[in-house]
Structure formats: structure tokens, C-alpha cells
Amino acid sequence: MKIYKSLDDFPYIEKPVVTIGSFDGVHLGHQKILKRINNIARTIKGETVLVSFWPHPRMVLFPESHGIKLLYSFDEKAALLESFGVDHLLSIPFTKEFSKMESKDFIEEILVNKIKTKKLVIGYDHRFGRGREGSFAHLDAEQDRYNFDLEEIPREDIDNIGISSTKIRKALESGDIVKANEFLGRPYNLRGNVIEGDKIGRTIGYPTANIKLDEPHKLVPIDGAYIVRVLIDDASYAGMLNIGMRPTVSGERKNIEVNILDFDQNIYGKTINLQLLAFLRPEKKFEDLTALKMQLSKDRNQVVDFFSTLNKKSNDK
Ligand SMILES: Cc1cc2nc3c(=O)[nH]c(=O)nc-3n(C[C@H](O)[C@H](O)[C@H](O)COP(=O)(O)O)c2cc1C
Numbered sequence: 001m002k003i004y005k006s007l008d009d010f011p012y013i014e015k016p017v018v019t020i021g022s023f024d025g026v027h028l029g030h031q032k033i034l035k036r037i038n039n040i041a042r043t044i045k046g047e048t049v050l051v052s053f054w055p056h057p058r059m060v061l062f063p064e065s066h067g068i069k070l071l072y073s074f075d076e077k078a079a080l081l082e083s084f085g086v087d088h089l090l091s092i093p094f095t096k097e098f099s100k101m102e103s104k105d106f107i108e109e110i111l112v113n114k115i116k117t118k119k120l121v122i123g124y125d126h127r128f129g130r131g132r133e134g135s136f137a138h139l140d141a142e143q144d145r146y147n148f149d150l151e152e153i154p155r156e157d158i159d160n161i162g163i164s165s166t167k168i169r170k171a172l173e174s175g176d177i178v179k180a181n182e183f184l185g186r187p188y189n190l191r192g193n194v195i196e197g198d199k200i201g202r203t204i205g206y207p208t209a210n211i212k213l214d215e216p217h218k219l220v221p222i223d224g225a226y227i228v229r230v231l232i233d234d235a236s237y238a239g240m241l242n243i244g245m246r247p248t249v250s251g252e253r254k255n256i257e258v259n260i261l262d263f264d265q266n267i268y269g270k271t272i273n274l275q276l277l278a279f280l281r282p283e284k285k286f287e288d289l290t291a292l293k294m295q296l297s298k299d300r301n302q303v304v305d306f307f308s309t310l311n312k313k314s315n316d317k
């Protein structure tokens with residue numbers, strides 16, 4: 001997949017099959033659209049183009065509301081889009097100025113003159129241009145003038161599967177990891193660098209790698225303990241993650257930390273990826289470190305049980 005971070009860089013493509021949108025999540029609903037553009041491109045021997053915006057429009061338009069929480073960083077999203085067959089990702093720098101562009105100018109200047117769109121596929125509810133004024137109806141009306149084919153993904157196709165990035169965000173914010181993962185079609189993940197913490201973990205037999213997230217706007221799920229798969233370089237481990245204020249030991253700032261099972265290496269400075277698989281329990285304040293340690297041993301047993309069931313299931317297949 002080729003990535004263009006400016007309109008000027010976008011090359012001439014003979015038969016561009018285009019869709020537009022933020023695609024944060026690259027969830028099962030998005031995947032339907034991506035499959036459709038892939039099919040069309042295969043049929044007409046064209047190439048798929050996704051027109052997207054960065055930063056996320058809501059981050060630029062409503063910065064005072066602390067912006068939006070993203071499901072994926074730009075790089076994560078790009079990697080996912082590539083895996084779903086997008087050939088060209090045009091990521092238009094989204095500014096306040098750009099947001100004022102009228103929808104007819106967007107169609108004419110970008111879709112028609114710049115990209116030379118042959119086929120455009122969009123969801124029935126997609127909106128674009130100043131104040132979200134542009135819609136399928138606008139595009140439909142312009143179709144003859146500009147000579148591109150338009151295809152709408154109908155309401156039923158989108159509503160029936162009942163998936164949206166907003167629903168995924170809400171599921172994560174309420175600890176419903178299973179539902180979020182089902183909608184995404186893969187486990188939700190947190191990626192970042194291992195930084196130094198307070199070095200208490202190792203004194204109670206549970207060292208925890210503290211993570212600084214790659215994407216500062218990343219949505220962090222509700223506080224609590226989680227079962228995770230930890231990916232370090234090319235290896236994968238079982239782990240237990242804690243998100244929260246650690247009321248037992250300090251309680252000053254939110255931490256993301258993971259104890260990796262059957263692991264004993266120094267990984268400070270490494271980038272690691274955590275795939276969230278299940279919610280274990282809410283965070284609690286314990287009497288003392290001994291009580292916390294007892295709870296961690298119970299949590300660990302649950303992680304072990306979870307992975308042995310998972311392995312059994314995959315062996316039975
Ligand atoms: C799976 C897991 C669950 C945790 N749950 C809690 C909790 O409920 N309450 C709490 O105060 N701390 C909890 N902790 C964090 C510990 O309080 C402690 O901060 C940590 O293990 C050591 O931090 P350090 O890396 O800064 O040394 C948990 C840690 C892990 C790995």
C-alpha cells in the first residue's frame with residue numbers, strides 16, 4: 001500500500017476505485033466496504049483508494065472537548081487497511097481551513113480532478129464537506145456531470161450488523177472487551193514503550209512492565225485488570241494487565257502495566273503490544289501489599305485457565 005500525506009503527492013492512477021472516511025477501528029462494518037472496493041477493483045482491473053483525513057476531524061474541530069479517543073494510531077490503521085487490500089491511502093491533512101471546503105468543491109477538486117475517480121463506494125450515511133453538508137444525494141446528482149460510477153452501501157447492510165466505532169468505544173469504556181473484539185474482528189490492542197516505574201512490582205514477586213502509549217489520543221479502556229496476550233519482538237506470552245491509579249501503592253497517575261507470565265527479561269525501552277482478551281475485575285484498594293499479592297495470585301490462576309482453555313479449543317479444531 002502506498003501512503004500519501006498530501007494531495008500534491010497523489011499520482012495518476014488509471015482506474016481508481018475509491019471510498020472515503022476515517023475508518024477508525026477498521027471494524028467489521030468498514031471491512032464490508034473494503035471488500036466491496038476490492039471486488040470492484042478486481043473486476044475492472046483497477047486499484048483501491050481510501051481517502052481519509054488526519055488528524056481525525058473531530059480532534060481539529062472540537063479540540064476543547066479534549067478531542068476524540070482513537071481506536072488506532074495512524075500507523076496501526078494504515079497497517080490494517082493494507083491487510084484489507086487498500087492499494088493507496090490518501091490521508092489529507094485536516095485543518096480548520098480544509099473543513100470549510102464546500103462539498104461540491106470537494107467532489108470537483110479532489111474526487112474528480114485530482115483522483116480521477118472511476119468508481120466511488122460510500123455508506124448510505126456518509127457525510128463530507130463543510131458542516132457535513134455533502135451526502136450520497138449530492139454525489140448522485142453530480143454523477144453524470146463528472147462521469148464516475150457511484151455505489152451506495154445501503155442502510156440495511158450497515159444497520160443490520162449494528163457496528164460502529166462509537167459502539168466499540170462505549171464497549172471499551174465499560175469493560176466489555178469481548179463485545180469490542182467481536183465488532184473489531186480482532187483483539188483491541190495497546191502498544192507502547194516499556195518505561196521505568198516505582199520498582200515495587202518485583203518486590204512482591206510480580207514485576208510489571210509499565211507502558212507509555214505510542215498514540216497519545218488512544219482510547220484506554222476502563223480501569224481494571226485484564227487478560228492479555230503480550231507481543232514482544234516476534235514472541236507471544238500470556239499476561240495480566242492493570243489499568244488504573246494503583247490505589248494500594250500510590251494513586252497519583254493512571255498507569256498501564258503488565259505482568260508477563262513465565263518471563264524474566266529486562267525489556268525497558270522495548271516496544272510491546274498488548275492484545276486485550278478479557279476483563280478480569282475492577283481495580284481495588286487493598287489493605288496492604290500482602291493482600292494485593294494474594295489477589296494477584298488469583299488473577300494469575302485465571303489467566304492460566306483462560307489460556308489453557310483457549311489452547312484446548314484451538315487444538316480441537
Ligand atoms: C494484573 C494486575 C492487577 C492489579 N490490580 C491492582 C489493584 O486492584 N489495586 C492496586 O492498587 N494495584 C493493582 N495492581 C498494581 C500494583 O499495585 C503495583 O503497582 C504494581 O504491581 C507494581 O508497580 P511498579 O511496576 O511501578 O513497580 C495490579 C497489577 C497487576 C499486574
Ligand SMILES: Nc1ncnc2c1ncn2[C@@H]1O[C@H](COP(=O)(O)OP(=O)(O)O)[C@@H](O)[C@H]1O
Pocket residue numbers: 194195196197198199200201202203206207208209210258259260261262263264265266267268
Ligand atoms: N515477568 C515480567 N513481567 C513484566 N516485566 C518483567 C518481567 N520480568 C522482568 N521484567 C522486567 O522488570 C521490569 C518491571 O519490574 P518492576 O519492579 O515492576 O519495575 P518498574 O516499576 O520499573 O516497572 C519490566 O519493565 C521488565 O523490564
